Amino acid sequence: MPEQASDKQAFDKAVQRFARVAQDIVAMRDKGLQPLASQRTALNKAGADLNTLRPESFGDLRKAVNRDLSLIPEAVKGRTDRAIQAMEQQARLRIDAQRVAAANERRADAFVDQWQRQSEQYRALRKNGSAAASDKVRASLVDMAKGLERDTQLESVLAARRPQLGLDAMSTKTLSQDLQKSLGLSRGSGMGM
Structure with missing residues (x-):
């Protein structure tokens, strides 16, 4: 059980890192600006970390937050449950579509x-x-x-x-x-x- 708890903590932290980068990118876009190259790099790194912990979770989380931007500030503050639930819903939709x-x-x-x-x-x-x-x-x-x-x-x-x-x-x-x-x-x- 301790291993599962540490896996969940690691995933929560990865979601939080993703949310921080996503928040910066959304702020740039809200100002009418394109994201910086360093922000894109950070987003890809956060995505790779997510995919390492759970394959294909980066794309699923990205779709989830694009559908509901209110997930980002919550996840930035460490409240990742709703973002993870929305990501899991996107995963189910993706898997169903593949089937x-x-x-x-x-x-x-x-x-x-x-x-x-x-x-x-x-x-x-x-x-x-x-x-x-x-x-x-x-x-x-x-x-x-x-x-x-x-x-x-x-x-x-x-x-x-x-x-x-x-x-x-x-x-x-x-x-x-x-x-x-x-x-x-x-x-x-x-x-x-």
């Missing part, structure tokens, strides 16, 4: 994989003259493309993967529109959607 982003990336991977497999199957069926079977696969692809209209998060992640989906990376249309258009053009002249 959501990772889940969306996995969903995008699955979409691209399925689109590529079904597109290949569609082309092979069309080439072999299996119209009924190719129309069924095409309908599944159209449903996938239209589904993006209701899933803006997935469409946003997939936007950077246009080339993997056989689309022009510079297109200004929605991904759903481009995917549907690609299927319409691949049916041959006069048979578009």
